[in-house]
Amino acid sequence: MKSKTMDLMNANYLSRKCDNNNVYRSTLGDIEKIIIDAYIKNPHTEEEVNNFEANLYGNSSMFDDDIHKSVDNVYPYWDVAKTNIQTYSYDTEQSLGRTI
């Protein structure tokens, strides 16, 4: 399996791990965008979408300046992307015999 997402994550991790000259810059923003692209391919409940959004935004208290720079352009990207998510209700989920 060749995965662009895994390649980006691995490259980001390894470049930080081996950064002995302090030249590392986080690429988390690019990684988040490609995960968003995958996320919107599948239908989700509104609760799931809100949770995903919280995971994009909610961890910002732990972001250092470098991560902030990297993810600044993710939020407008998400605002557009989430309008394309097919959502369904909890009732629909139950009628399909699945459990959330």
Added chain:
Amino acid sequence: MNIETVFETLKNNQNIDDDFKELIQELIIIFTKFFPNVDLTNLNNKLKDLKIIKANKLISKDIIDYNVVNNELIFNLEEIMKDYDLRHVLMHGLLRVITSYDNTFGFDQNNRFTALNIGYTEIITNFIIGNESILTLFDDEVIATNLIADVVGHDVLFQAYFTNNANLLASTLIDKGVE
């Protein structure tokens, strides 16, 4: 594997000092309370000759690493001087030991899922023991892994991690359209 047997193995390890042994035993107890169904046979085997190494940052900037081949938990000497939560750091390392196989651990295979694997290890560590320090570990990997978990399902990551099942993870990533 009986937990008492694991403690006996730890006690007989000549490579680890008593303070570390005490802390490791405490962390194993906590781990088994959260995950009583995870088999400790691998941990028991590893504890026979596990070594604790303190290295400088020229090898790695990570505060903790695990060399599966040499069975060495490696602490970054420069980083460990900072105000990290040592119990948290050691729990992260122990998870790598518990889930190690071949030359890697968790759901990694041929370095395909290295960063995701580390992010998930840190998520499990936070879940089990929290973090009493303001210094956090592997922030980028944790954030990305949480988002990936929203795509593929936390249950898939959990199962793949504790059964060393990279194929389950790979097939689910494909099914869910993760490029």
